[in-house]
Amino acid sequence: MNFEMTENQRMIQDMVQDFAEKEIKPNVLKWDEEQTFPVDLMKRMGELGLLGVLVPNEYGGSGFGYFEYVTAISEISRVCGAVGLSMAAHNSLCTGHILQFGNEEQKKKYLPKLASGEHIGAWGLTEANTGSDAMRMKVTAKKDGNEWVINGAKNWITHGISGDVAVVLARTGDLLDSHGITAFIVERGTPGFSGGKKENKLGMRASETAEMIFEDCRVPEENVLGEVGDGFVQAMKVLDGGRISIAALSIGIAKGAFDAAKQYSKEREQFGQPISKFQAIAFKLADMASEIEAAELLTMQAADMKNRGEKMTKESAMAKYMASEVSCRAANEAVQIFGGYGYTKEYPVEKFYRDCKLCTIGEGTSEIQKLVIAREILK
Ligand SMILES: Cc1cc2nc3c(=O)[nH]c(=O)nc-3n(C[C@H](O)[C@H](O)[C@H](O)COP(=O)(O)OP(=O)(O)OC[C@H]3O[C@@H](n4cnc5c(N)ncnc54)[C@H](O)[C@@H]3O)c2cc1C
Structure with a gap:
């Protein structure tokens, strides 16, 4: 996306990319196969400020806004959607609920431990x-x-x-x-x-x-x-913000699948040339890139409104709906571009293909997002 990032976003992107490369990527397959929830990794993410991204400094958090939050979740999910999901649920749901609706005493008691990773939410x-x-x-x-x-x-x-x-x-x-x-x-x-x-x-x-x-x-x-x-009213408001995080998660998975497929298409040769030279494959990549950017724009729109304290029920539902469906289409096409190899655990795309489906279900299915959007536009 050609939007200029804030300095904080760039800093977070660099930090998270480095962290994900070193501490997540080598373990992705093992954790996935064994269904291991990496508690120690969560603690480490807490130390880096990734478990209290939106929590103000006074409660021990990083004190960032939604742009930085979207960037952090996307970059984690580009490498492992499951870690991205845990990060999103911890930050947006448990921590977010206490941050939005807790009284001063509750915030002081719970937020510092949630933000530092001492407590998982x-x-x-x-x-x-x-x-x-x-x-x-x-x-x-x-x-x-x-x-x-x-x-x-x-x-x-x-x-x-x-x-x-x-x-x-x-x-x-x-x-x-x-x-x-x-x-x-x-x-x-x-x-x-x-x-x-x-x-x-x-x-x-x-x-x-x-x-x-x-x-x-x-x-x-x-x-x-x-x-x-x-x-119930609180929960619906928490989900408005939570949907931005599932949109960010979806975008990360879609980008991970796209990156892998683009690189593979330039390396894999059939009929004497890289498969990226076939228009059928290049057009798949063009569709993926366009849809990912469109989903990212919708997500940043919802993030911007949330940062400004505006009601964004429609916008966050649109971002979540679009980004999660785009994520599934991108992961599906990535497996197709990899051919038979995409169907194996030797390459990362089969995991993106399995992980992405949650995005169209969790925190409100695509059908429920359409209900929310329709209700808002028909008001
Ligand atoms: C990995 C994972 C993590 C999760 N984490 C959490 C969590 O931390 N906390 C939490 O509270 N929940 C969590 N959930 C639950 C999740 O939010 C629900 O699965 C989701 O809201 C859908 O509910 P359901 O599974 O009961 O499906 P159902 O509500 O039974 O829906 C089944 C199907 O019917 C459709 N449908 C239902 N109602 C309508 C309607 N009115 N109009 C049209 N179609 C409709 C749905 O879109 C769907 O296709 C998690 C789920 C998963 C899979």
Whole structure:
């Protein structure tokens, strides 16, 4: 993209590229095959300021804006989408929720540890039977004296087992009442809170996805985020920002796939010439490059609006929808350009092909993004 980067963006790009090359790339395949969630790597990312990118300096974060955040996630995901996903979930969802809706005491207590990587964050909205339709959630929280008692299970939660701090959405009011849901901070080690089944996934295998179980889990009143009943509205706002991070993740995967395919097309010869000389292949690269830049422009538009504090529900949904679909098309064409070799683990494109699909599902499927966009444009 020809937009001039800010000095911070350039600095972050250089730093993250160097880090990803040295500390992620050599392990990508092993982590993926073994489904290892690299906790030590997360701690190292915390030391580099990558786990509190948007957290102000006063709470121990890097104090950057969304341009820098998009750059950091894209560059990590260019090498490993799974690490990019964990970074996005930690920063935008758990940390982002506490940053946006926590009171001063909660921010001081939790943000420095989340930003430094001492604590890994999780965010629980989804349940086994309520994904897109999160409003019908079954996890309940009932008031007992000055404590809340949480019961039920959350599914598909990034860092559901390894998370040290979780923001959990639970029903405190009537079913389908948009003010019947409340957000709670739950710390690992709280009696009645445990990690459950870890999912065995198609892609994003180095990012832990697991169940969180609550059995008469008691949390103090001071762990309520914002007002009782505001949880669902808060979650929708958190997802507005989160979608920018999934767009950034998608762009990183698309760029990784494009870079690999471009290079391979210049090296691989068939019929006495590099395959890049065949218009069929060159046009694939032209489509990929154009779509990636279009997705990047939409993402930067949403990031710019978020930086300026404007409502960007439509723009972040458009960025997420477009970038995730572009990512899947780019990864698909990259495998095609590699031919049979693209179908093996000798080259990185098969992993991009598996990882990218999550982007059209997590934090709202493509169909749900279209619902959000349609609702906004038809207002
Ligand atoms: C790797 C991974 C990590 C995740 N991390 C987290 C996390 O950290 N925290 C968390 O809370 N959740 C997390 N999720 C859950 C994720 O957000 C949900 O999977 C997603 O919202 C979709 O919900 P669902 O899987 O139940 O699909 P469903 O809602 O059952 O959707 C199934 C299909 O129906 C379509 N559909 C549903 N409703 C409509 C409609 N009204 N109109 C048109 N089509 C519709 C969907 O688009 C989809 O194609 C994660 C998921 C994955 C796979």
